[in-house]
Structures are given as C-alpha cells and as structure tokens.
Amino acid sequence: xSKKILPKRVDMPEQRPKERVKNxxxxxxxxxxxxxxxxxxxxxxxxxxxxxxxxxxxxxxxGFIKCILNHDFKTAIKIIKKSNYLPAICGRVCPQELxxxxxxxxxxxxxxxxxxxxxxxxxxxxxxxxxxxxxxxxLNGKKVAIVxxxxxxxxxxxxLASYGYKVTIFEALHEPGGVxxxxxxxxxxxxxxxxxxxxxxxxxxxxxxxxxxVGKTLSLKELFEMGYSAIFVGTGAGLPKFLNIPGExxxxxxxxxxFLFRINLMKSYKFPEYDTPIxxxxxxxxxxxxxxxxxxxxCAVRMGAEVSLIYRRTEKEMPARSxxxxxxxxxxxxxxxxxxxxxxxxxxxxxxKKIMCVKxxxxxxxxxxxxxxxxxEGSEFTIDIDTVVIxxxxxxNPLLLETTPELRVTNAGTIIVDENGETxxxxxxxxxxxxxxxxxxxxxxxxxxxxxxxxxxYLREVGDV
Amino acid sequence: MYKxxxxxELAPGYKLVKIHAPLVAAKIQPGQFFVLRIDEKGERIPMSxxxxxxxxxxxxxxxxxxxxxxxxxxSLEVGDGIMNIIGxxxxxxxxxxxxxxxxxxxxxxxxxxxxxxxxLKRAGNKVTIIVGARSKEYVFLLDKLKKISDxxxxxxxxxxxxxxxxAVSALRDFLKSNxxxxxxxxxxxxxxxxxxxxxxxxxxxxxxxxxxxxLDGTGMCGACRVTVGGETKFACVHGPEFDGYKVDxxxxxxxxxxxxxxxxxxxxxxxxLL
Ligand SMILES: Cc1cc2nc3c(=O)[nH]c(=O)nc-3n(C[C@H](O)[C@H](O)[C@H](O)COP(=O)(O)OP(=O)(O)OC[C@H]3O[C@@H](n4cnc5c(N)ncnc54)[C@H](O)[C@@H]3O)c2cc1C
Ligand SMILES: Cc1cc2nc3c(=O)[nH]c(=O)nc-3n(C[C@H](O)[C@H](O)[C@H](O)COP(=O)(O)OP(=O)(O)OC[C@H]3O[C@@H](n4cnc5c(N)ncnc54)[C@H](O)[C@@H]3O)c2cc1C
Ligand code: SF4
Ligand code: SF4
Ligand code: FES
Numbered sequence: 001x002s003k004k005i006l007p008k009r010v011d012m013p014e015q016r017p018k019e020r021v022k023n024x025x026x027x028x029x030x031x032x033x034x035x036x037x038x039x040x041x042x043x044x045x046x047x048x049x050x051x052x053x054x055x056x057x058x059x060x061x062x063g064f065i066k067c068i069l070n071h072d073f074k075t076a077i078k079i080i081k082k083s084n085y086l087p088a089i090c091g092r093v094c095p096q097e098l099x100x101x102x103x104x105x106x107x108x109x110x111x112x113x114x115x116x117x118x119x120x121x122x123x124x125x126x127x128x129x130x131x132x133x134x135x136x137x138x139l140n141g142k143k144v145a146i147v148x149x150x151x152x153x154x155x156x157x158x159x160l161a162s163y164g165y166k167v168t169i170f171e172a173l174h175e176p177g178g179v180x181x182x183x184x185x186x187x188x189x190x191x192x193x194x195x196x197x198x199x200x201x202x203x204x205x206x207x208x209x210x211x212x213x214v215g216k217t218l219s220l221k222e223l224f225e226m227g228y229s230a231i232f233v234g235t236g237a238g239l240p241k242f243l244n245i246p247g248e249x250x251x252x253x254x255x256x257x258x259f260l261f262r263i264n265l266m267k268s269y270k271f272p273e274y275d276t277p278i279x280x281x282x283x284x285x286x287x288x289x290x291x292x293x294x295x296x297x298x299c300a301v302r303m304g305a306e307v308s309l310i311y312r313r314t315e316k317e318m319p320a321r322s323x324x325x326x327x328x329x330x331x332x333x334x335x336x337x338x339x340x341x342x343x344x345x346x347x348x349x350x351x352x353k354k355i356m357c358v359k360x361x362x363x364x365x366x367x368x369x370x371x372x373x374x375x376x377e378g379s380e381f382t383i384d385i386d387t388v389v390i391x392x393x394x395x396x397n398p399l400l401l402e403t404t405p406e407l408r409v410t411n412a413g414t415i416i417v418d419e420n421g422e423t424x425x426x427x428x429x430x431x432x433x434x435x436x437x438x439x440x441x442x443x444x445x446x447x448x449x450x451x452x453x454x455x456x457x458y459l460r461e462v463g464d465v
Numbered sequence: 466m467y468k469x470x471x472x473x474e475l476a477p478g479y480k481l482v483k484i485h486a487p488l489v490a491a492k493i494q495p496g497q498f499f500v501l502r503i504d505e506k507g508e509r510i511p512m513s514x515x516x517x518x519x520x521x522x523x524x525x526x527x528x529x530x531x532x533x534x535x536x537x538x539x540s541l542e543v544g545d546g547i548m549n550i551i552g553x554x555x556x557x558x559x560x561x562x563x564x565x566x567x568x569x570x571x572x573x574x575x576x577x578x579x580x581x582x583x584x585l586k587r588a589g590n591k592v593t594i595i596v597g598a599r600s601k602e603y604v605f606l607l608d609k610l611k612k613i614s615d616x617x618x619x620x621x622x623x624x625x626x627x628x629x630x631x632a633v634s635a636l637r638d639f640l641k642s643n644x645x646x647x648x649x650x651x652x653x654x655x656x657x658x659x660x661x662x663x664x665x666x667x668x669x670x671x672x673x674x675x676x677x678x679x680l681d682g683t684g685m686c687g688a689c690r691v692t693v694g695g696e697t698k699f700a701c702v703h704g705p706e707f708d709g710y711k712v713d714x715x716x717x718x719x720x721x722x723x724x725x726x727x728x729x730x731x732x733x734x735x736x737x738l739l
Binding site: 172173210211212216218238239240242244248249251252255257258261262266273274275276277349350397398399 | 488489492502506507508509533534548549550551552553554680681683684685686687688690691692697702716719720722723724727728730731734
C-alpha cells in the first residue's frame with residue numbers, strides 16, 4: 001500500500017481536570033467533523049477487517065468509516081444501527097481497547113484507529129440533526145414482553161419491533177435505561193443522550209411501561225395471560241455486595257449503587273433543587289477498584305470531597321479501564337494500594353469516622369490469574385473519613401428469581417439459559433448481566449440481539465407467527 | 466400519572482389521600498407498601514396502604530406531614546397527578562391464626578395497621594387494637610378500627626380521650642389481665658422497641674414494621690439495611706415486618722436520623738417558595 005499512515009490517532013478534546021472537577025458535564029468532548037475525517041483517513045479499509053471480530057455485535061466498521069470519508073454520515077449511521085441501536089452510548093463507554101480497537105491491524109505498529117470515537121461522532125452528528133428513520137414495519141399481530149430497560153432489554157425490544165412484533169418493556173424504575181441512567185455518571189454518559197437513543201427505539205413502536213416490578217406488580221405468568229407470546233428477561237446485576245465487617249451499617253456508609261442512584265437518577269448533586277439528599281462530607285473513601293468504584297470517586301470529587309480509593313491489590317490489577325483510572329488521578333483522587341478495610345468506627349451519633357485497615361501483599365496467583373492479596377499481620381492502621389462508599393461489586397437482581405421459582409438459576413444467582421438464550425421456562429428468554437453476571441454494555445446489547453432473533457425463531461416454530 | 470381522587474383532613478397534619486393506581490390496587494396485600502415520586506424533582510418515598518379497592522383501582526393512604534415530600538403529597542388536590550407509583554413492595558404480613566393479637570400503633574400509623582388487623586381478624590384471631598395519640602384531636606378512623614376488631618383501646622398523652630399516658634402503658638396494663646399470643650407494632654421506633662420488649666416479657670410473639678429510610682424500594686441500593694438477629698437485611702425486600710425480638714431498634718433509630726440536616730433545608734426551601 002502506498003498510502004502514508006498517520007502513526008498517532010487524532011486526540012479527542014477534553015475538559016481540563018481543574019475545570020471538570022467543578023461540574024458534571026461531559027469530560028470527553030467528541031471529535032469535530034475535521035477531526036473525524038482525519039481519524040477516518042487512518043483506516044486501511046482492510047478486506048478482511050479484524051476489528052469487526054473484536055466487536056461483540058459485529059458492526060461493519062470499515063463500512064461506516066468509509067462513509068465518514070465520503071461525508072455521508074446518514075449512511076454511516078444506517079450501517080451502525082443495523083448492528084447496534086445504541087451507538088452514541090457504546091462510542092462512549094465500550095472498553096474499545098479490549099474489543100474492536102484491540103484487533104485493529106494498525107495497532108501492531110501504530111495506534112489503532114479510534115473506532116469508538118468515530119462511532120460516537122457519527123451518532124452525535126445525526127442526533128443533533130434530528131435524523132430519524134422512518135421504517136414502516138408491518139405488525140404481525142403478536143406481542144412480546146421485555147422485563148428491564150437496560151441495554152439488553154432495549155436492544156431486544158428494538159430488534160423484535162423491527163421484525164414486526166408489538167413490544168412492551170416493563171421497567172421497575174421511574175426512568176428507562178438501567179445502568180445507563182442510574183449507574184454511569186453524567187460526565188461519562190450524559191442522560192440526555194441516553195434519552196434520545198431510547199426515543200429512537202420508541203419511534204420503532206416500542207412501548208415502555210415504567211413503575212412495574214415484574215415478580216411483584218405482575219408475574220411472568222400474568223404477562224403470558226395478558227397475551228404476550230414470549231418474554232425476554234434483562235433484569236441486570238443490581239444487588240449491591242457489602243464487606244460484612246463490623247460497623248458497616250453506620251450512618252454515611254453507602255453501597256456504590258445507592259451512591260450512584262442518588263446522584264445520577266435522583267440528581268442529588270442538585271439538592272435542594274432536587275429533593276433527594278446525599279452525604280458527601282469532607283473526606284470520602286471509596287472501597288473497590290472497578291468501574292463502579294472509579295465512577296463513585298469521580299462523582300464525589302465533583303461534589304467537593306477529598307477522595308481516597310482503597311484497593312486491596314495494586315493499581316495494575318484494578319479491573320477499571322486504565323483510561324478512567326488516569327482520569328481519576330488527574331482529578332486528584334488518591335489511590336491507596338494494597339489496603340483492605342477490616343472495621344468501621346463511628347462516633348456517639350453513629351456516624352462513621354474512621355476506617356480500620358490492614359496492609360496487604362500479593363501472594364500466589366488465583367484462578368483468575370491475578371495474584372491473591374494476603375494480610376500483613378500486625379499492619380493495622382486507621383484512616384479518618386466521614387463518608388464511605390463500598391463499591392466491591394454487584395450480584396444478579398434476585399427479586400424476579402425469588403418470586404419465580406420455576407426459573408432455574410446457578411449458585412451465583414444468574415439465570416441458566418441454553419445456546420439460544422432460552423430459560424428453563426418455555427417462551428422465556430434472558431440475557432445481559434442477569435445471565436453473565438456484571439459484564440459490559442455491548443455484551444448486554446449482543447445478548448439482547450441474539451435473544452430477539454431466537455424469540456423470532458421460537459415463535460415461528462410454535463406456529464405463533 | 467396517577468390521579469388523586471380524594472383528599473380529606475383527618476387531623477392537623479394528617480390527610481387521607483385516595484389515588485388511582487390500578488396495578489398496585491390489584492395486588493397489594495396487608496403489610497406491603499408502595500413507593501411514590503410526586504414530580505420530576507421529587508424523591509422516592511415509601512407509603513403504606515390504609516385501604517384498597519381492587520375493582521376500581523384505588524388505594525388510600527394516611528399521610529403524616531413530617532417533611533417536604535409528605536407536605537407536598539398532602540397538598541395535592543383532587544385531579545392532581547403523582548408522577549410515579551410502584552408496588553406492591555415488600556413481603557405481605559404473615560396472616561394466620563395466632564390466637565389473641567394486639568395491634569399497637571400511634572396516630573397516623575393506624576393507617577398501616579388497619580388492613581393487617583382486618584385480615585388477622587378474618588383469619589380467626591381475636592384482635593385488640595391499642596391506639597396512642599397526643600390528644601383527642603389526633604385520634605381518627607376509630608369507627609373503621611372498631612368494625613374490624615374485637616376491642617379498641619385509646620390512650621392519649623394528655624388524657625383528653627381514653628386513658629391518659631402512652632400506648633405502651635396501656636399495653637402493659639392490658640397484659641395484666643389478658644393472655645396475648647402476638648403483639649404487632651407499627652409506629653415510632655421507640656414504641657416498637659418497647660412493645661417488642663413487653664411482648665418478650667409476656668411470652669408473646671413480636672412483629673414490627675420498620676420505617677427504614679428507603680430509596681428504590683426494590684432491593685437495589687441497601688439504603689434500608691437493618692440488623693435483625695445480627696444479620697443485615699434489606700427492609701424493603703426482606704421486610705418491612707420483622708421479628709421484634711431480633712431487631713436492632715437503636716441502629717434503626719440512628720439511621721432514620723441520617724439526613725435530619727438536609728431535611729430541614731429541604732423543608733425550609735419548600736416553605737419559602739410556597
Ligand atoms: C457504575 C457502573 C459503571 C459501568 N461502566 C461501564 C462502562 O463504562 N462500560 C461498559 O461497557 N459497561 C459498564 N458497566 C456495566 C454495564 O452497565 C452493564 O453490564 C449493563 O448495563 C448490563 O445491561 P443489562 O441490560 O443486563 O442490565 P441493566 O443495565 O442492569 O438494566 C436492568 C434493568 O432492569 C430493571 N429491573 C430489574 N429487575 C426488574 C424487575 N423485576 N421488573 C422490572 N424491571 C426490572 C432494572 O431497574 C434496570 O433498569 C457499568 C456498570 C456500572 C454499575
Ligand atoms: C415501609 C414504610 C411505610 C410507610 N408508610 C407511611 C404511611 O403510610 N404514611 C406516612 O405518612 N408515612 C409513611 N412512612 C414514612 C414516610 O416514608 C416518611 O415520613 C417520608 O419519607 C418522609 O419524607 P418527607 O420528605 O416528608 O420528610 P423528611 O423531612 O425528608 O423526613 C422526615 C423523616 O422521615 C423519614 N424519612 C425520610 N426520608 C425517608 C425515606 N426515603 N424513606 C423512609 N423514611 C424516610 C426519616 O426518618 C426522616 O427523619 C413509611 C415508611 C416506610 C419505610
Ligand atoms: S460497539 Fe463497542 S466494540 Fe463495537 S465497534 Fe463500537 S465501540 Fe467497538
Ligand atoms: S482493522 Fe483497523 S484499519 Fe482495518 S478496517 Fe478495521 S479499523 Fe480499519
Ligand atoms: S430501599 Fe434500596 S434496597 Fe431497600
């Protein structure tokens with residue numbers, strides 16, 4: 001090839017750390033048209049694109065990049081939406097460095113093409129121009145119910161609607177989107193963007209019923225009785241884990257979920273304009289090292305706290321994206337490595353004041369291949385804090401499972417499905433975090449897409465369509 | 466939108482609000498609750514049911530105006546909407562034949578106790594209801610309680626109605642001459658703590674419905690965690706009713722006060738804007 005390759009990707013403008021710690025606005029600002037064109041020109045348009053194999057939903061990456069080069073942004077979005085109904089979201093939150101971009105051939109010698117940023121650009125460009133697809137789908141007269149409006153449920157709904165089904169999503173919370181609205185903070189994923197992507201899916205004919213907790217408000221059996229021929233369950237992993245150490249129920253100790261739920265969904269950062277309060281304090285500690293922990297820490301910094309992140313292994317082992325860890329450090333978050341809390345100590349009012357911790361060292365590798373942290377005897381010390389966020393992971397949402405004993409689950413509480421995503425109940429399919437345990441947005445989208453297809457096959461087989 | 470279809474005053478600071486919420490009305494069982502959010506900027510708060518009409522899709526709740534949200538709720542007029550209502554939440558009361566049951570409550574919590582007492586009565590129990598209140602003015606819905614129970618005992622702090630003193634003193638006296646199998650308490654945390662202690666001394670079972678601070682009400686946040694028998698439980702999914710012998714009421718009381726400063730700010734802002 002004679003083309004001269006630009007070795008480095010085009011940088012994406014960002015809000016500077018000093019400014020961004022004072023607001024909840026988006027940190028990464030997105031490419032301009034010129035920047036997008038320049039980045040798009042780096043793509044080699046491989047005949048056998050390896051990048052596509054790294055994308056769980058197999059977006060035609062060179063296809064949409066070529067459209068960018070031709071200034072044909074409409075066709076670009078059409079190509080993307082064939083495989084992914086939530087591109088503005090994935091372009092922002094996919095761990096691209098482990099997926100599409102990891103596989104890009106350019107990555108062998110240079111920096112890989114910034115596929116996520118380009119995907120985001122195409123989605124944003126078309127959204128700001130109110131571009132709408134007018135698809136006329138003939139309804140086939142059958143109804144499908146979706147439980148949960150996270151990325152898996154939204155995607156399953158969108159595909160089923162495009163196949164001609166009348167689709168209703170039942171969501172427990174007062175806003176659709178799952179983790180996209182209650183978990184991932186505004187400064188990484190503006191809620192207005194999630195709302196617009198959901199608007200698009202509603203335009204395909206999908207109805208969303210909020211305030212319905214399936215298992216309590218309505219059972220799966222009742223959904224069938226209401227005329228839904230099949231059900232997709234995408235209820236996610238939203239049950240917070242705690243440490244089970246003394247003092248954990250002292251005041252001002254939050255689970256990561258509660259902390260983010262208050263801030264993102266209830267807009268506590270705008271209290272008292274919004275009614276839901278939150279405690280931040282002056283010194284706040286987050287326990288954990290994953291995406292959720294980093295998100296909590298970065299929220300707390302924006303609300304004025306001095307934030308420490310307490311992690312029992314080293315920074316290298318942190319499951320959070322390295323880009324986000326860097327962001328967090330730039331924002332002034334202190335990381336305590338190889339430290340593990342053993343006890344919370346409160347004052348006479350029951351407010352937490354100190355964390356007693358021990359130092360750790362890394363020992364043998366465990367099954368996950370990471371070195372196991374071990375306690376260093378006699379290394380106890382305390383940290384003064386006035387708020388704690390425990391962000392050590394979430395388990396599958398158990399509520400629907402407890403009220404539907406026929407649904408077979410693993411010991412970990414995830415729903416057991418066959419290769420088509422069908423559960424132990426005929427006509428009930430499942431996907432996303434409720435099946436895999438905490439994973440990623442794009443994996444949930446992939447599961448929703450697969451299940452939609454399987455539901456379509458199933459309903460044809462049983463002669464319902 | 467969930468429409469308010471009736472709103473009447475029961476006593477100063479107490480309203481009986483009737484709301485059209487068919488999905489909740491269709492399913493709710495005594496002991497369960499729902500969570501509402503009045504408007505876009507509102508918080509999610511849990512409320513109990515006083516009465517439900519499955520056919521017409523109505524639920525009725527007794528509102529005690531203690532802060533911004535309950536005051537806002539109490540001020541809604543017929544035809545006004547509530548943005549979100551989700552339910553039923555929590556576990557239903559365990560309704561079976563215990564023998565003689567005393568239900569003890571204070572002022573507004575008669576609302577929550579009413580459907581439970583009624584079901585206990587229907588299940589063949591002898592039901593005595595003890596209601597405590599500041600004064601006569603704050604004793605309400607008495608006719609309804611009388612209809613569904615064997616006996617209602619009223620105790621007022623100032624003696625303006627029934628006997629003088631707290632409901633728990635009335636309970637102690639009642640137990641002097643009556644054998645009771647279960648004491649079910651819904652009310653201020655101190656009332657429930659004392660009632661449970663008395664139950665234990667008397668050899669009766671104790672059940673209390675805990676007013677933990679809640680957020681989602683579906684088990685996703687852990688805001689409502691309470692310690693029961695040394696174990697952490699989520700009041701919204703494992704409760705709200707628990708074995709009164711085992712509840713750490715002191716912890717509950719402490720956690721209920723977590724946001725007092727913020728609650729004052731919210732209320733002041735609300736009243737300033739009125
Ligand atoms: C703070 C945080 C940050 C994250 N950051 C990233 C990231 O940067 N990149 C990435 O790829 N992934 C990230 N993840 C993971 C990702 O968000 C999840 O893997 C993904 O959202 C899972 O999608 P889902 O559709 O399975 O479920 P969810 O998004 O969890 O949605 C489930 C929905 O179902 C509803 N529901 C549950 N039970 C019921 C019921 N019984 N009846 C009705 N509705 C019900 C819930 O209210 C919820 O709305 C993050 C997760 C968290 C918590
Ligand atoms: C299961 C359950 C059933 C309830 N049923 C009723 C009922 O039928 N009628 C009624 O009037 N009240 C009921 N409550 C209490 C009611 O939820 C609170 O009074 C209300 O949330 C207070 O909100 P506010 O903004 O008016 O007052 P605030 O000023 O915010 O708070 C006043 C006090 O109410 C409690 N409280 C505050 N926020 C919450 C919250 N999110 N969840 C629970 N408690 C909170 C705190 O102890 C606080 O000190 C119930 C509570 C629970 C847990
Ligand atoms: S959806 Fe995610 S993995 Fe797929 S191309 Fe886009 S950024 Fe890459
Ligand atoms: S592998 Fe890289 S260079 Fe090749 S098509 Fe994909 S993005 Fe372009
Ligand atoms: S209120 Fe969130 S878990 Fe109970």
